[in-house]
Structure formats: C-alpha cells, structure tokens
Amino acid sequence: xDKELLIPTSFADDRVDGxxxxxxxxxxxxxxxxxxxxxxxxVCSTIAKGSIKNMILADAKRAAGVLDIIYYANCPAVPGYNxxxxxxxxxxxxWRGLKVFNDNKVYxxxxxxAMVIADxxxxxxxxxxxxKAEYVKEESDTDFENAKADEKKLKKxxxxxxGDTDAYKKGEVSLExxxxxxxxxxxxxxxxxxxxxxxxxxxxxxxxxxxxPKGTQRELAQCFGLDEKNVRVVVEYVGGAFGSGLRSxxxxxxxxxAAKKVKRPVKLIVTRxxxxxxxxxxxxxxxxxxxxxxKDGKLTGITHHAVSITSRYEDFGEGIVNVSQFxxxxxxxxxxxxxxPLDVNTPTWMRGPGPATGCFALESALDExxxxxxxxxxxxxxxxxxxxxxxxxxxxxxxxxxxxYVLGKEKIGWQNRPTVPGSVTEDGMLVGxxxxxxxxxxxxxxxxxxxxxxADGTLTLQSAVxxxxxxxxxxxxxxxxxxMELPANKISFELGDTDLPNGPTQGGSGTTSxxxxxxNVVCTALxxxxxxxxxxxxxxxxxxxxxxxxxxxxxxxVTDNVxxxxxxxxxxxxxxxxxxxxxxDSGRATAEAQKYAMNxxxxxxxxxxxxxxxxxxxxxxIVSAADAGKIISENTARSQMVGGAVGGIGMALTEEVNxxxxxxxxxxxxxxxxxVPVNADAPPMDVVFVNKADIIISxxxxxxxxxxxxxxxxxxxxxAVYNATGKxxxxxxxxxxxxx
Amino acid sequence: xxxxxxNESRRDFLKKSxxxxxxxxxxxxxxxxxxxxxxxxxxxxxxxxxxxxxxxAHALSVExxxxxxxxxxxxxHLMGTKKGCDHGQCGACTVHVDGKRINSxxxxxxxxxxxxxxxxxxxxxxxxxxxxxxxxxxxxxxxCGYCTPGQIMSxxxxxxxxxxxxxxxxxxxxxxxxxxCGAYPNIVDAIMEVKKGGQSL
Ligand code: FES
Ligand code: FES
Numbered sequence: 013x014d015k016e017l018l019i020p021t022s023f024a025d026d027r028v029d030g031x032x033x034x035x036x037x038x039x040x041x042x043x044x045x046x047x048x049x050x051x052x053x054x055v056c057s058t059i060a061k062g063s064i065k066n067m068i069l070a071d072a073k074r075a076a077g078v079l080d081i082i083y084y085a086n087c088p089a090v091p092g093y094n095x096x097x098x099x100x101x102x103x104x105x106x107w108r109g110l111k112v113f114n115d116n117k118v119y120x121x122x123x124x125x126a127m128v129i130a131d132x133x134x135x136x137x138x139x140x141x142x143x144k145a146e147y148v149k150e151e152s153d154t155d156f157e158n159a160k161a162d163e164k165k166l167k168k169x170x171x172x173x174x175g176d177t178d179a180y181k182k183g184e185v186s187l188e189x190x191x192x193x194x195x196x197x198x199x200x201x202x203x204x205x206x207x208x209x210x211x212x213x214x215x216x217x218x219x220x221x222x223x224x225p226k227g228t229q230r231e232l233a234q235c236f237g238l239d240e241k242n243v244r245v246v247v248e249y250v251g252g253a254f255g256s257g258l259r260s261x262x263x264x265x266x267x268x269x270a271a272k273k274v275k276r277p278v279k280l281i282v283t284r285x286x287x288x289x290x291x292x293x294x295x296x297x298x299x300x301x302x303x304x305x306x307k308d309g310k311l312t313g314i315t316h317h318a319v320s321i322t323s324r325y326e327d328f329g330e331g332i333v334n335v336s337q338f339x340x341x342x343x344x345x346x347x348x349x350x351x352x353p354l355d356v357n358t359p360t361w362m363r364g365p366g367p368a369t370g371c372f373a374l375e376s377a378l379d380e381x382x383x384x385x386x387x388x389x390x391x392x393x394x395x396x397x398x399x400x401x402x403x404x405x406x407x408x409x410x411x412x413x414x415x416x417y418v419l420g421k422e423k424i425g426w427q428n429r430p431t432v433p434g435s436v437t438e439d440g441m442l443v444g445x446x447x448x449x450x451x452x453x454x455x456x457x458x459x460x461x462x463x464x465x466x467a468d469g470t471l472t473l474q475s476a477v478x479x480x481x482x483x484x485x486x487x488x489x490x491x492x493x494x495x496m497e498l499p500a501n502k503i504s505f506e507l508g509d510t511d512l513p514n515g516p517t518q519g520g521s522g523t524t525s526x527x528x529x530x531x532n533v534v535c536t537a538l539x540x541x542x543x544x545x546x547x548x549x550x551x552x553x554x555x556x557x558x559x560x561x562x563x564x565x566x567x568x569x570v571t572d573n574v575x576x577x578x579x580x581x582x583x584x585x586x587x588x589x590x591x592x593x594x595x596x597d598s599g600r601a602t603a604e605a606q607k608y609a610m611n612x613x614x615x616x617x618x619x620x621x622x623x624x625x626x627x628x629x630x631x632x633x634i635v636s637a638a639d640a641g642k643i644i645s646e647n648t649a650r651s652q653m654v655g656g657a658v659g660g661i662g663m664a665l666t667e668e669v670n671x672x673x674x675x676x677x678x679x680x681x682x683x684x685x686x687x688v689p690v691n692a693d694a695p696p697m698d699v700v701f702v703n704k705a706d707i708i709i710s711x712x713x714x715x716x717x718x719x720x721x722x723x724x725x726x727x728x729x730x731x732a733v734y735n736a737t738g739k740x741x742x743x744x745x746x747x748x749x750x751x752x
Numbered sequence: 753x754x755x756x757x758x759n760e761s762r763r764d765f766l767k768k769s770x771x772x773x774x775x776x777x778x779x780x781x782x783x784x785x786x787x788x789x790x791x792x793x794x795x796x797x798x799x800x801x802x803x804x805x806x807x808x809a810h811a812l813s814v815e816x817x818x819x820x821x822x823x824x825x826x827x828x829h830l831m832g833t834k835k836g837c838d839h840g841q842c843g844a845c846t847v848h849v850d851g852k853r854i855n856s857x858x859x860x861x862x863x864x865x866x867x868x869x870x871x872x873x874x875x876x877x878x879x880x881x882x883x884x885x886x887x888x889x890x891x892x893x894x895x896c897g898y899c900t901p902g903q904i905m906s907x908x909x910x911x912x913x914x915x916x917x918x919x920x921x922x923x924x925x926x927x928x929x930x931x932x933c934g935a936y937p938n939i940v941d942a943i944m945e946v947k948k949g950g951q952s953l
C-alpha cells in the first residue's frame with residue numbers, strides 16, 4: 013500500500029491551523045491577555061546623528077495614566093549592555109545591536125530614545141507624543157551614492173578569485189554594467205510586538221514575534237543575566253516576518269526593562285512607521301558585473317563587485333557576490349564585497365538574503381549577454397550549467413536545474429517570446445517575456461523533537477520552533493503521518509514555546525529538513541520502543557528479539573508470522589502505560605557536506621505588458637519552477653512559491669525606501685507611500701515542482717523553498733521589461749518614469 | 753502641534769473645574785482634588801456608547817479618541833480583527849458596520865453609536881464556518897493568517913456589493929487588503945468559488 017494514501021485526502025492538503033486563522037482564534041504576540049498589563053510606546057529620534065542634550069518630560073509626566081517614562085538617564089542597568097563592567101577579565105555576553113536607552117547617543121533617525129508606559133494604549137500613545145528631546149546635532153551621512161565613492165569609508169569583508177582576474181576584459185563578447193537596489197523592508201502584516209512579564213527578580217516570560225523562540229530565550233537570558241531555563245518565550249502564531257524576526261530588536265529588551273521598572277506585565281507594539289527604522293531591512297546595494305563569453309556562449313570570465321550599507325554600530329553583510337562564484341561554470345571569477353556604514357539603523361536578512369540581491373545583477377547580466385551573443389537566454393544557461401560545484405568541485409546532492417528550465421519554458425509559452433525586443437504588441441501593449449534563475453543553500457541543521465504516543469491512538473510531536481506562515485505545523489503533521497504510518501488526523505504538532513525541545517530558528521529555508529529529520533528519528537525510536545514493549549508485556553511476543561518484529565501502519569507483528577500481531581494502542585494498554593515519549597535530534601549534515609554541495613534551485617518565467625506611452629507595466633503571468641527536493645505538502649509549498657513571487661514583484665516594480673539625506677530620515681515609512689504589491693499587482697501564477705527527493709540532505713527528502721521562491725523573480729521581470737521595450741533597467745524598482 | 757495644544761487645554765480646563773465638578777457630583781473621591789486631578793479629568797473624558805458586536809449589545813463608556821479597532825481589541829478582547837498599520841492603508845482591521853466593510857482603525861468608536869458591528873469572530877454560525885472561511889481554507893488563501901480576518905470580511909462584502917464578477921474585478925476590489933505573504937491568487941480563487949456557489953452570504 014502506498015503510505016501516502018493513508019492521509020485522508022480531505023485533510024491532507026489543508027493547513028492544520030487553517031480554522032484558527034480564518035476564525036480569528038489564532039493568537040499573535042500582542043494578543044495575549046495578561047492580568048494587570050500596561051502599555052509601552054516608543055518615542056523615536058528626529059535627528060540621524062548626535063546626542064541627546066535634554067529630554068523634556070514635564071508634559072508627558074502629568075498626562076493621565078502615565079506610570080513611567082524610561083530613557084537613558086533613568087534606565088535600570090542591563091547586564092548584557094555592559095558585561096565587562098564588574099570584572100573585565102570575566103567573559104560576559106554583550107548584547108549585539110542597538111543597546112536601547114543605554115546612553116544619549118543617536119545613531120539613526122527613528123531610533124527609540126524614550127519609552128512611555130501608561131495604563132491604556134491611548135494614554136501611552138498620547139503621552140509619548142508629548143515627550144520632546146533637545147539634541148546636540150552632528151552632520152549625518154546617509155547618501156549612499158556619495159559615500160560609496162570614497163574608498164576610505166568602506167569596510168572590506170571579502171575577496172574571492174579563481175583563474176585570471178578581470179578575464180572578462182579580454183573576452184570575445186563581453187559587457188560591464190552597474191546594478192543597484194534600494195533598501196527594501198520586510199514589513200510583515202503583523203506589527204512586531206513583545207509582551208514581557210517578570211515573576212520575581214529572576215524569572216521572565218515573554219510573548220514575542222520571533223522566528224526562533226530558543227534564540228530569543230538565549231538573547232534575553234544573556235542580556236538580563238538570567239538562567240536560560242528561567243526565561244520562557246512563547247510564540248504561538250507569527251504574522252509573517254521574512255527575516256525581521258530572526259533576531260531581537262530594541263523593542264524586545266525595552267519591553268523587559270519596562271516590565272521590570274513598573275513591576276507589571278508590559279505590552280510594547282512597534283508602530284508601522286517604527287517598523288521601518290527599528291527591525292531591519294534588505295540593505296541598499298550597488299553591484300558591478302563584468303562578464304564575457306566565447307561566441308559559443310561558454311562563459312570565460314565573471315567579475316562581481318558589491319557594496320551594501322550597514323549601520324554605524326553594527327556590521328551586517330550578506331553573500332551578495334557569492335552567486336557569481338558557483339551558479340555557473342566559469343574558469344575565471346573574481347569577486348569583492350564591501351560594507352558602507354552610514355547613519356542608518358542596522359539592516360538584516362530578508363527573504364533570500366544575498367542571492368536575492370546578487371542574482372538581480374548576475375541574472376540581468378546573463379540576459380544582456382544572451383542578446384549580444386544572439387543565444388536564447390535559457391540556452392545560454394544550459395551551456396554553462398555546472399555539473400560540479402565550481403569552488404569545491406564536489407557533486408551536488410541533487411540538482412535538477414535543467415528540469416526546471418524545461419518545465420517552466422513550456423508552461424509560460426516561451427516559444428511566443430519576441431526575439432527582437434519591442435517588436436510585438438497585444439491590444440496596443442508591448443509584450444515581453446523574461447526568465448532568471450534563483451538559488452539558495454540547503455542543508456540539515458540541528459533540531460530536537462519530542463514524540464508522545466498515547467494509548468488513545470494519537471501522536472503529539474513537539475519542537476520549539478515558530479511558524480511564520482510557510483505551514484511548518486502542516487508539514488510536520490504530514491511527515492509524522494508518513495513516518496509513523498498513521499492517519500494525519502491522529503497527529504498533532506506543538507510549537508512556539510521554549511519549554512518544548514530545542515527547535516531551530518526558522519530561517520534560510522531549513523526548518524522542514526531539520527525538524528522533519530528529528531521527527532523521522534523520533535518515529536523510528538517509537539517503533540523500536542513499541543517492539544520492546546510488546547516483547548516485555550504481550551505473551552505472544554515473549555522471548556522474541558525486536559529484529560524479528562516489524563511495524564506497519566500502527567501494527568507490530570512477527571515478520572515470519574504476521575498472524576501474530578498487535579496494535580500499538582493495545583501494546584500501551586498491555587504495558588499499562590497511558591503514553592510513551594522520546595526526544596531525538598536531527599544531527600547536522602556535517603559529514604554529508606564534506607562530500608556534496610547542497611542547494612535548492614528555482615527558475616522564474618514572466619510574461620508582461622508595457623504601455624508604450626506611459627511605461628505602465630502589467631504582469632500577465634508568472635511561472636515558477638523549482639527544484640526544492642521532495643514536496644512535503646503540495647498546497648503549502650505552492651503557496652510559499654506564489655508568496656515569494658509576489659515579494660519579487662514588489663522588489664522589481666515598487667518597493668523602495670526613500671531617504672531625505674538632509675535629515676537622514678525616511679520619507680515613505682508607511683504603506684501609503686512604500687508600495688508593497690496588492691492584489692491587483694499579482695497576475696495569474698503557476699508553480700511547477702520537479703519534486704524529486706534529496707535523501708542525502710535528510711530523510712525528509714526536502715531541500716527548502718522559502719528563499720528560492722523570491723530569488724530570481726526581480727531579474728526575470730527586469731529581463732521581460734527589456735524584451736518588451738528594449739530598455740534595460742539596472743536600478744530597481746522599475747517604475748514607469750524609468751521607461752519613458 | 754495645534755491638535756495637542758487643543759487637547760491639553762481641554763484637559764486643563766477639566767482640571768480647573770474640579771471644584772465645580774466635586775460639588776456637582778458630590779463624590780468623596782473628588783474632594784481630594786490635588787492628586788486626583790488626572791483621574792477626574794479622565795472620568796470626564798469618557799463618553800457613553802451603545803453598540804452591538806456580533807449580536808451582543810454593549811453599553812460602554814469610552815474615551816472619544818479610542819478607535820473602533822482598539823475598542824474591539826484592547827477593551828472587548830476581540831483580537832480577531834487585526835492592526836496592520838492604524839492608518840487605513842492595509843485593510844487588516846476590516847469589519848462590517850451595518851453590513852458595510854470599513855477600516856475600523858479609521859473609525860472612532862463613538863462614531864458607531866447604535867450600529868451593528870460584525871467581526872471575524874461573528875462570521876461563522878456556531879461551529880459551521882461561513883462559506884468564505886471554508887473557501888479560504890480550501891484554496892489556501894493565506895499563509896501567516898494575519899491579514900486573513902480582514903481579507904475574509906472584505907471578501908464577503910466584495911461579493912455582496914456585486915464586485916466579484918470576474919478575477920480582474922475581484923483583484924481591484926480586494927486591493928485595499930494587503931497580504932505581505934502574497935496569497936493573492938489563492939484569495940481570488942476562494943472568492944470566485946463563493947461567488948459561483950451563489951449562497952446567500
Ligand atoms: S490597520 Fe486599519 S487599515 Fe491597516
Ligand atoms: S497571510 Fe500573511 S499577510 Fe496575508
């Protein structure tokens with residue numbers, strides 16, 4: 013019997029938390045009700061650089077309901093802010109990132125400088141509006157273009173080279189172009205929020221919007237000098253994050269500080285405007301690519317330089333140029349990466365970090381090269397397909413990239429693509445087709461899971477991960493059903509609480525393979541335990557060895573004589589145990605990584621229309637083809653791909669943080685002016701999966717979807733715009749003014 | 753900022769009139785005027801409000817500055833209605849007021865005197881999900897679920913208004929509800945199915 017058929021079809025594909033989400037029962041961070049809770053609201057800086065001379069608090073203090081106003085001068089000592097103060101030789105943990113309310117320094121515009129705590133939300137918001145600061149202002153620098161030109165301002169994290177440097181300069185057919193992307197914000201729909209509650213002096217409970225409950229627990233324990241086990245972090249539901257929940261931002265310790273000071277539970281919600289200045293973003297980046305090929309299309313040289321911004325108080329860098337080192341076979345590659353600190357808040361990982369930015373340049377450049385070579389862009393990529401990883405020379409665990417080209421090409425109708433840009437119209441609109449590839453690292457990280465098999469026939473699986481939307485619970489239930497050979501409606505998955513076994517941080521498309529593996533090991537152990545229990549407690553199995561027994565669909569039987577059998581629920585009853593439980597680890601894929609390169613791949617195809625006069629772009633269709641290993645849940649996997657493509661639409665066409673360099677202040681920090689895609693921006697979308705298991709990476713067969721869903725979408729759109737208009741836009745977003 | 757000044761002078765006025773208020777109401781609390789200035793002012797800032805939420809009648813006393821969204825979430829603890837921006841730019845807070853979809857963050861609670869409010873918690877009929885809720889599950893019209901209550905409330909009205917005749921029209925009339933997870937095509941499919949089903953919503 014095909015094991016997958018065991019999952020009732022009515023249940024198999026629906027999200028296990030679907031009913032909670034459509035009825036409003038799903039509880040997100042700010043929605044937990046605690047007795048006696050009060051509200052904290054941030055006051056943020058209005059200059060980009062300098063120090064606070066004076067805080068004017070009188071009006072706020074006398075406003076109704078105000079319990080306290082915390083700022084640098086009265087903020088209780090936070091051990092992790094200054095861990096070496098007491099004993100400089102003792103190793104302490106220093107809070108990374110902005111130490112909110114630690115001193116009077118201002119590092120960026122919109123930095124939290126004070127916090128008002130009041131008994132109702134309205135009173136806290138109002139009183140916060142009455143707090144004013146007097147500054148000693150310093151000259152700020154947020155002008156990327158200007159600052160980048162000054163070599164002295166750049167930090168140098170990395171260089172890479174194989175073969176000849178700048179070989180493209182001597183190539184038969186070559187080009188050299190510059191590409192830029194503006195800063196882009198995650199802006200998940202749920203506002204970041206933290207509720208903190210102290211129990212005495214050394215126990216803390218925090219409800220937080222976090223992609224990693226365990227990570228947040230660790231950060232807070234270190235920051236406040238607590239035992240990890242005394243910090244409980246609860247993350248029941250996460251309303252999207254896309255990377256913004258990968259670390260704790262200033263509001264997390266701030267809520268904890270506030271709760272400590274007023275001795276009541278405190279809820280701190282980051283406003284939408286503050287989401288632009290306090291919880292990270294994809295950094296503004298400039299890239300230059302030089303690329304060359306022979307007339308046969310074989311790449312002969314790639315040079316890739318990148319500069320991206322960071323804050324003054326923290327270095328954040330990502331693998332922007334790495335894609336050029338390994339995505340295609342090329343003998344001569346050199347890359348460099350530089351960081352440019354400016355008077356801004358710290359950027360962070362955002363969906364597809366590194367490759368999303370890098371592939372915009374590389375995949376645009378390849379498209380440009382294809383026109384120069386007069387070779388179809390898909391064909392050009394096939395010609396340069398890397399069989400072995402170009403750096404490590406290792407084979408890939410699995411690589412079905414060529415299959416993606418074939419599947420996607422057919423679905424989009426690639427044969428209709430105009431070979432001469434700007435030559436075809438439909439209903440008066442210019443027609444364009446484009447494609448581009450995406451890639452992200454795959455692997456198997458560390459995770460633990462607990463399985464509790466009960467005599468009532470149910471299996472509860474647990475891990476302290478959170479689910480920001482991809483459908484982790486659904487995937488775990490599906491895999492639990494497969495590994496334990498039980499109907500999915502007998503399985504439940506519990507997550508989002510640090511009291512559960514150690515789960516990974518949800519990021520880098522690694523959750524399914526890590527926890528899925530732990531669940532696989534848990535199920536194997538449960539089966540073994542059941543066999544041993546049958547031998548010890550059921551007379552018919554007495555004196556047999558576990559190896560002589562087999563487990564199938566909830567039944568233990570003697571392999572040589574299946575008429576001797578017993579259901580697992582009866583074994584538990586015979587042993588007089590209401591339940592059995594095991595905790596197991598996934599184990600990292602360290603040994604496998606010595607032998608294989610591991611990546612997920614995607615190829616995105618776009619058809620669009622461009623208005624010949626106004627430059628307005630109307631997407632007609634997007635097809636995303638992915639080699640993401642085995643697809644655990646077709647339904648949620650497809651939704652992830654579609655969602656990533658929508659994110660890519662924003663990156664390509666609308667999203668851009670604007671900064672007024674005179675004040676170092678964002679001018680569009682709201683949804684009215686920072687344009688994320690809305691329903692009317694999303695065309696019909698198709699997703700095709702190669703759906704071949706990668707069992708080298710993990711027994712789940714999965715490789716990961718979240719990042720490759722977005723990586724490559726923006727260049728595919730840019731390439732289609734060129735195909736429609738003959739205009740190559742190398743600075744995102746592609747707004748109509750750039751086309752007319 | 754002028755609005756703040758106005759607000760403050762109203763508060764100051766209320767506080768100055770404490771003695772008068774004490775006489776009028778003759779409450780023993782009010783006689784300790786000095787330290788209780790703020791509490792008294794706060795008391796005067798409450799306004800009576802009657803409205804019906806999901807079939808339940810409420811007689812409340814609220815500050816005029818409280819939005820309908822914050823009333824629902826922070827005072828009535830109906831957390832199903834979400835806050836995504838507080839500025840009428842995202843649709844996460846969509847509820848029905850007398851059968852029409854509105855952004856509850858843009859409506860002061862006191863403006864809804866005598867009105868009937870329906871939130872996501874009031875959409876299902878007991879355990880029986882509303883057809884739109886069913887369709888959202890079937891077509892996976894969400895990922896994280898945060899925009900979902902707003903999408904569903906909006907979708908129900910989109911159909912009722914007669915703005916769900918084809919995919920293109922649905923896309924336009926659902927564009928006030930942002931989904932950062934990008935579930936748009938699935939949301940359109942869900943609405944198309946409900947529209948085709950022809951049930952009365
Ligand atoms: S919260 Fe009301 S529209 Fe965004
Ligand atoms: S489902 Fe996450 S924002 Fe729509």
